[in-house]
Amino acid sequence: MKMKVFVLYGGRSAEHEVSLRTAFTVLGSMDRSRYDVYPVYITTDGLWSCNGAMKEPFASKEELVLTAAGGDPAGSIGEVLSRYFSLPGKKAVLPLLHGSYGEDGTVQGLLELLDIPYVGNGVLSAALTLDKAMCKKVLEQEGIAQTRHVTLSPEQWLDGREDVMDWIEGEVGYPCYVKPASLGSSIGISRCPSRSELEAGIVQAFRYDRKLVVETEIVGREIQVAVMGNGAPVASLPGEFLHGVDFFDFQAKYMDQSLRMSVPAELPSHLLEEIRTLALRAYIALDCAGLARVDFFVDGQGGIFLNEINALPGFTGTSMYPVMWERTSGIPYGELLDRLLDYGIARHEEKRRLQFAR
Structure with a gap:
């Protein structure tokens, strides 16, 4: 019996589109003589959908957007898990979920509870690597050189924008980069060569995350x-x-x-x-x-x-x-x-x- 591989893609993240790009290539490249491949699409609202094992590779990226049944995430997840993940035989999961709610340890924790093997990092390492601020703390303890940087919370920003920008200018300087702590693909990132652009970059980045990293340009x-x-x-x-x-x-x-x-x-x-x-x-x-x-x-x-x-x-x-x-x-x-x-x-x-x- 071939191994069942459940490929998770899409997801509740600003990197949803990037996930579709990755999934389209992966699904078209998997050896279907070795695996029964089950595409599992997750909408931006967190609804799961699966139409069973893939019979032929998808012809376009748009075909990956499967129709999800109505309801809430819990119901849709339960439906997919009970109908497909519980099938007998060897199985594994290939998470292709970039960013929040997929690359951050959340899906990995679910798969640990289900006792199903999956590709990639475990709960702790997934969470650490996605959170740039926490990752930098661990690497600093390891003695690995990094750029000068600070971490910024919304509470600090609301308490006094001018004071925060004075602090960043002193610690980091210009040009600097403002980044959401837990996103990739350069989404929400701004290069800021001046104070006015720093303020605009911080405002934009807080649209994507509640914690930011500001670092100097190398x-x-x-x-x-x-x-x-x-x-x-x-x-x-x-x-x-x-x-x-x-x-x-x-x-x-x-x-x-x-x-x-x-x-x-x-x-x-x-x-x-x-x-x-x-x-x-x-x-x-x-x-x-x-x-x-x-x-x-x-x-x-x-x-x-x-x-x-x-x-x-x-x-x-x-x-x-x-x-x-x-x-x-x-x-x-x-x-x-x-x-x-x-x-x-x-x-x-x-x-x-x-x-x-x-």
């Missing part, structure tokens, strides 16, 4: 590393997007047809190896499992600063994560999915060997 290059594995992770060759913009925003990441990748990045070999080592240190410090992409800045003097960790990186055919593995180890896209599923199953089996009673 003039240099953005270098990425793909990591995979459980207890003994491995790192790819570092890669770099080649672009000509000051701020690599959502438009540049997903709409610029001239965007190119350089893997390995054109850096001295000692810097490439140091970046790989730092990526593994960060991955282990945050108790990551399965996969993550670790992003760095390299300044003009060769200084290396960890920017952030993405525990569910983009996974289209032209996303950096799968391309880095293909160019590092010759691993094709479909085989990479197989390996990540195997890591999730191995982690689940290891956890089930633990004793939970005296």
Whole structure:
């Protein structure tokens, strides 16, 4: 009997559209001679929908938007779980939910309660890696260099905007970046070269999150590393997007047809190896499992600063994560999915060997 793989995508996040892009590629690439693939679409209102095992790959991204029955999230989740997740045989879940309510430990906690193996990071590491502020605290304890930054709450902002901006100017300076703490894909992020733009950037970012990170700009290059594995992770060759913009925003990441990748990045070999080592240190410090992409800045003097960790990186055919593995180890896209599923199953089996009673 083939393994049932439930692919979760969409979700209650500003990254809903990015999730659809990832899911379209993944669903079209899975080996259906090895897996029975069950697409599970989650609306922006949190309603779950599944029409059973996929018979043919979807012809377009728009076809992924399945019609969800009315009602509330609890009812729709219960319907999908009881009708499909309870089917007999081996099963695993592939969460492709970027951002809130999917990449932040919430879905991972549900899957832990269901005792079903799943791809990617566990509850703690998923929550830590999505929350940029908490992630930075852990990496600081690990002694990994980062950009100068502060964390801002809505209470601080409401207590006195002028005082907050004075504080940020003193601690971070200009230009700086304002980021929602728990979002990716550059959504809600602003590059702020002045006080007026800082104020506007903070107002915009609070539309997406109740906690912000404001950090200084590093003039240099953005270098990425793909990591995979459980207890003994491995790192790819570092890669770099080649672009000509000051701020690599959502438009540049997903709409610029001239965007190119350089893997390995054109850096001295000692810097490439140091970046790989730092990526593994960060991955282990945050108790990551399965996969993550670790992003760095390299300044003009060769200084290396960890920017952030993405525990569910983009996974289209032209996303950096799968391309880095293909160019590092010759691993094709479909085989990479197989390996990540195997890591999730191995982690689940290891956890089930633990004793939970005296």
